[in-house]
Amino acid sequence: MHFHGTSRINEKGHLEIGGCDTTDLVRRWGTPLYVMDENLIRRRMRQFMEAFEATDLSFQVAYASKAFSTLAMCRLVEEEGLFLDVVSEGELYTALAADFPAERIYFHGNNKTPSEVARGLDAGIRLFVADNFTELHLLEALARERGLRVPILLRTTPGVEAHTHDYIQTGQEDSKFGFDLGSGQVQEAVRQCMESDILHLEGFHCHIGSQIFEVEGFRLAVAKMAELVRHCREQFGFHTEILNLGGGFGIRYSEGDEPLEPVRYVEAIAQAISQAFSEEERPEIWLEPGRSIVGEAGTTLYEVGTIKEIPGVRKYVAVDGGMNDNLRPALYQATYEAILANKADCEPEETVSIAGKLCETGDMLIWDAYLPAVESGDVLAVGCTGAYNYSMANNYNRMPRPAVVFVADGRSELVVMRETLDDLISQDVIPERLKRKTIPASS
Structure with a gap:
């Protein structure tokens, strides 16, 4: 992944943005997470x-x-x-x-x-x-x-x-x-x-x-x-x-x-x-x-979940986001680059395809990413997600939209709170006719 702005590999071998270690950002703010430089x-x-x-x-x-x-x-x-x-x-x-x-x-x-x-x-x-x-x-x-x-x-x-x-x-x-x-x-x-x-x-x-x-x-x-x-x-x-x-x-x-x-x-x-x-x-x-x-100021951090290999065909690496937080690959066939933020100083050794977790075959973030050996729990950083990613974020599959943080000079500040499960149903209304009726107790 090409580094922009204040992004660099720090002495721990981790991706750092705005003076903040991305693994620390994940521990503090969770994933998926939009990070803005x-x-x-x-x-x-x-x-x-x-x-x-x-x-x-x-x-x-x-x-x-x-x-x-x-x-x-x-x-x-x-x-x-x-x-x-x-x-x-x-x-x-x-x-x-x-x-x-x-x-x-x-x-x-x-x-x-x-x-x-x-x-x-x-x-x-x-x-x-x-x-x-x-x-x-x-x-x-x-x-x-x-x-x-x-x-x-x-x-x-x-x-x-x-x-x-x-x-x-x-x-x-x-x-x-x-x-x-x-x-x-x-x-x-x-x-x-x-x-x-x-x-x-x-x-x-x-x-x-x-x-x-x-x-x-x-x-x-x-x-x-x-x-x-x-x-x-x-x-x-x-x-x-x-x-x-x-x-x-x-x-x-x-x-x-x-x-x-x-x-x-x-x-x-x-x-x-x-x-x-x-x-x-x-x-x-x-x-x-x-x-x-x-655009170049944004990086999205994900946690790697399941890994599926089809011998002789492809290795799929699934992350905890997808087309709900980055619709552009599905909508425009947009291309992105990524690195493992917690293994940023490790040499790439395998080509994998980054899949989202949404129930759509087309929920693919990157088809061929050349990365170090990927394991569940790794932090995947996708670059250049500052434009039209948060703007197009959606709740497909009832996925809460990610949080957004600004980073600068070693500090990270929340600018958009992560949606909660309660947020997802906050606008829902159950008509009276569908509300659960109380059944009288037998005498």
């Missing part, structure tokens, strides 16, 4: 901010909270000076409960409900990223009821799609998100905003993909968006104040992944902006990294 999270946020500060661009960096949203994470984001991108009422509620400044929150999503829009308006968030015409009408109606003028960006599908190294340009991108650029939907949305006394259009948003390891796609997106900006200025007299280029910056999950440092992405974007816009028309540039901030 706080210093690495902060460093990633600062890398994006410092990269922009070295340019002549006006900018904002927002953390995409869908990657990992908790009260404690919101506090880290606030302390580091970033904005917060939310995509649901739950994420907004979490941010506000953490006392995150509403004026640094903006709201994404392709199907915002009236309740979500109302909560955002009432909280006074910075703006909404409007996704479709239905939403424009909803925003206008609810803001008018409140006597408000609502600031928005229009999400666009610019016809640039990134698949790691492969960039595809199409006239009309097929996506559930955003106003299509090729068909003229964006221009019609701009016209409606310009005619409204409620909708205050400030600019545009686009997102070209995820796990992007090169910069060409962002250059293409800037060029496409610059054309839109010029067209809207000429046709409607609209001056674009903000251009949000989304996220999608890749991380290293396994061998073969070669992500760039944040500064490389920012430098390429800054160069493309300078080429595409004159200094007078240059908008403020926003980015919204999520995975690239928390």
Whole structure:
């Protein structure tokens, strides 16, 4: 497993993260356990901010909270000076409960409900990223009821799609998100905003993909968006104040992944902006990294349980978690690397497949992991689980969701409590007709 941040092998031969021996973490907090390297999270946020500060661009960096949203994470984001991108009422509620400044929150999503829009308006968030015409009408109606003028960006599908190294340009991108650029939907949305006394259009948003390891796609997106900006200025007299280029910056999950440092992405974007816009028309540039901030900072610790060998076929090693705490291998065929945390200094000697304990054949975390001799009771550490693992955690098979701890400078702090069995049934209700009836005693 590739080590990130403060991860290292300590003098006991154990995996250590944030100055904490992972075997001690397991004894204290149990397994499965999400461990988040706080210093690495902060460093990633600062890398994006410092990269922009070295340019002549006006900018904002927002953390995409869908990657990992908790009260404690919101506090880290606030302390580091970033904005917060939310995509649901739950994420907004979490941010506000953490006392995150509403004026640094903006709201994404392709199907915002009236309740979500109302909560955002009432909280006074910075703006909404409007996704479709239905939403424009909803925003206008609810803001008018409140006597408000609502600031928005229009999400666009610019016809640039990134698949790691492969960039595809199409006239009309097929996506559930955003106003299509090729068909003229964006221009019609701009016209409606310009005619409204409620909708205050400030600019545009686009997102070209995820796990992007090169910069060409962002250059293409800037060029496409610059054309839109010029067209809207000429046709409607609209001056674009903000251009949000989304996220999608890749991380290293396994061998073969070669992500760039944040500064490389920012430098390429800054160069493309300078080429595409004159200094007078240059908008403020926003980015919204999520995975690239928390992904590599997360490690999941499991206890090894049963071991099953099929001679000449495969050796299965089962752990006490699985697709309930890491859905991505089953959902996306995502790949991960692992080590035995309690044998981190031992030489690998066998190839095994890491199985979860859920009742699904597809509940496999890693198909071929090269590890030291595995025994029941070992601690397996799976790296790069900071993004979309806790976020997608579920209760399939009535499995309680794991705890989350932040580690830094030799201390570990609980930020999400482990669910209990009582938590699992806390929302269940037995109808009166199904309640056990008391049988009268015989006289």
